[in-house]
Amino acid sequence: MKITNESLEALKAASGAEIDVDLLSQIQASFEGIAGMDQMGLKETEPAIRFNPGKDARTKKS
Amino acid sequence: MNSQDMCFLTITEAAALLASKELSPVDLVEAHLARISDTGEALNTFVTLLAGEALESAQKAEGEIQTGRYLGPLHGIPVGLKDLYYTKGIRTTVGSKIMGDFVPDYDAAVAESFQEAGAILMGKLQMHEFALGGTSENPHHGPARNPWNTGRITGGSSGGSGAAVAAGQCMAALGSDTGGSVRIPAGACGIVGLKPTYGLVSRHGVFPLSHSLDTVGPMTRTVRDTAIILNAIAGHDSRDLSSADRPRQDYTAGLDNGVRGLRIGVPQEYFYDSIDDEVTDAIKAAIGILQGLGAIVEEVLIPVLGQSIPISGAILITEASEVHMDSLRNRPEDFGGDVRGRLQIGAATSAVDYIKAQRARVVFNREVAEVMKTYDLLLAPTVGIGAPNLDDQVVAVAGEQHQMLAVMPRLTRPFNLTGAPTISVPCGFTSDGMPIGMQLSGRAFEDALVLRAAQAYESATEWHTLRPPI
Numbered sequence: 001m002k003i004t005n006e007s008l009e010a011l012k013a014a015s016g017a018e019i020d021v022d023l024l025s026q027i028q029a030s031f032e033g034i035a036g037m038d039q040m041g042l043k044e045t046e047p048a049i050r051f052n053p054g055k056d057a058r059t060k061k062s
Numbered sequence: 063m064n065s066q067d068m069c070f071l072t073i074t075e076a077a078a079l080l081a082s083k084e085l086s087p088v089d090l091v092e093a094h095l096a097r098i099s100d101t102g103e104a105l106n107t108f109v110t111l112l113a114g115e116a117l118e119s120a121q122k123a124e125g126e127i128q129t130g131r132y133l134g135p136l137h138g139i140p141v142g143l144k145d146l147y148y149t150k151g152i153r154t155t156v157g158s159k160i161m162g163d164f165v166p167d168y169d170a171a172v173a174e175s176f177q178e179a180g181a182i183l184m185g186k187l188q189m190h191e192f193a194l195g196g197t198s199e200n201p202h203h204g205p206a207r208n209p210w211n212t213g214r215i216t217g218g219s220s221g222g223s224g225a226a227v228a229a230g231q232c233m234a235a236l237g238s239d240t241g242g243s244v245r246i247p248a249g250a251c252g253i254v255g256l257k258p259t260y261g262l263v264s265r266h267g268v269f270p271l272s273h274s275l276d277t278v279g280p281m282t283r284t285v286r287d288t289a290i291i292l293n294a295i296a297g298h299d300s301r302d303l304s305s306a307d308r309p310r311q312d313y314t315a316g317l318d319n320g321v322r323g324l325r326i327g328v329p330q331e332y333f334y335d336s337i338d339d340e341v342t343d344a345i346k347a348a349i350g351i352l353q354g355l356g357a358i359v360e361e362v363l364i365p366v367l368g369q370s371i372p373i374s375g376a377i378l379i380t381e382a383s384e385v386h387m388d389s390l391r392n393r394p395e396d397f398g399g400d401v402r403g404r405l406q407i408g409a410a411t412s413a414v415d416y417i418k419a420q421r422a423r424v425v426f427n428r429e430v431a432e433v434m435k436t437y438d439l440l441l442a443p444t445v446g447i448g449a450p451n452l453d454d455q456v457v458a459v460a461g462e463q464h465q466m467l468a469v470m471p472r473l474t475r476p477f478n479l480t481g482a483p484t485i486s487v488p489c490g491f492t493s494d495g496m497p498i499g500m501q502l503s504g505r506a507f508e509d510a511l512v513l514r515a516a517q518a519y520e521s522a523t524e525w526h527t528l529r530p531p532i
Binding site (some may be wrong): 022023026027030031033034041042045046047048049 | 421
């Protein structure tokens with residue numbers, strides 16, 4: 001997986017800050033790590049995200 | 063007993079003296095304030111010191127105890143809170159410039175629990191900015207420093223909590239653990255730190271880092287003291303979406319039942335890929351002690367551990383970026399550089415990849431759970447090196463150079479993914495005098511068994527009795 005110029009521009013716009021070469025390499029490494037999960041056979045697995053209705057928020061505000 | 067000796071009593075010891083009126087809460091708090099005065103500047107542990115409030119609370123506790131209203135083992139005990147726990151009317155910075163003036167109008171659930179137990183809050187403790195890092199080198203408040211060598215880091219993110227407890231500035235503190243932030247500073251500062259089962263302790267009023275990974279954990283100088291703290295803070299809370307509705311239990315009850323017959327697995331992959339030899343040696347020695355106590359210790363293979371960092375990293379930084387997105391867009395210059403960088407990585411991670419990581423987490427946990435059908439506990443080092451120097455960006459591990467921010471949480475992250483109760487206990491020192499920690503991880507909600515095994519190990523060793531030189 002490679003980061004394109006378009007995705008980099010979108011990222012700069014989203015995060016509001018400059019992205020240097022070192023950070024770009026860290027982002028690239030993160031993406032490669034995520035791509036590596038494909039070998040784990042994930043297709044039949046439901047993600048670990050759940051919602052418990054009827055419960056309040058963890059903090060009232062911050 | 064002199065003032066400094068008073069500061070190094072365990073909670074168990076101090077509670078007995080307080081209950082029998084042989085020790086005054088006021089004297090105990092004054093001793094700790096003197097200790098903070100002597101060592102606070104060198105260690106940079108407190109963001110907000112509550113000296114006046116602590117003395118006032120101690121006088122109240124003294125009156126209650128003198129008139130027969132003793133509340134239990136935390137009554138009159140000096141404690142600290144990491145500066146991400148909401149405290150009503152008391153500034154809560156979360157280690158940041160962005161929340162530098164934030165004063166909550168309510169208390170975190172665990173702060174309420176401490177008050178109900180009669181504990182004395184000494185202040186709010188240093189941390190890595192927004193808990194997003196394993197060093198506690200804070201660009202806004204300066205670095206927390208390690209009491210075993212003030213030129214070294216404390217580990218993080220609960221570094222102020224680790225250093226304050228190790229140095230006798232308070233008898234217990236609460237940290238938070240999302241990727242190792244209780245266990246890393248516990249290991250680096252030579253104390254006990256427990257990441258309870260995810261959902262066991264309420265996170266109501268705790269500033270979030272990563273919703274699906276955050277936990278609240280005690281940091282103390284002994285395992286029994288950790289069990290006492292857990293008794294006070296564990297329990298269902300409908301204000302926390304993740305809170306588990308389970309019956310309360312006494313975590314001190316079975317502490318002395320030993321490890322005879324318990325099966326302990328020692329994962330062979332991952333934990334020893336990048337670790338100093340003297341840490342490996344300390345772990346081997348600890349294994350020998352547990353075997354001597356009757357535990358059945360065996361090597362195990364869990365290949366999925368190799369996916370720990372990609373999975374936990376993708377989940378943690380994506381959830382953290384969502385928490386901070388407004389500030390990241392509008393005032394990015396107010397973050398420290400390391401934290402801003404990681405939040406930007408999270409901002410760059412797509413929702414698709416986040417869901418993939420949460421899917422991978424299920425597969426990861428399934429494979430670890432399969433192993434836990436055979437073993438009661440897993441055993442591993444806490445950090446692969448002794449605490450490095452302040453300002454080091456790169457550290458040598460087993461002769462190879464690594465980014466420090468990657469090294470510190472490497473060995474703790476797997477147990478945040480599983481959500482399992484995991485403790486770090488002191489198990490030795492490096493040749494240059496820095497503490498080494500060992501993790502014991504159990505099955506979900508078997509926190510009592512984890513504490514019991516840690517207590518057995520601690521009882522057979524003397525690491526927990528050593529005081530830092532400061």
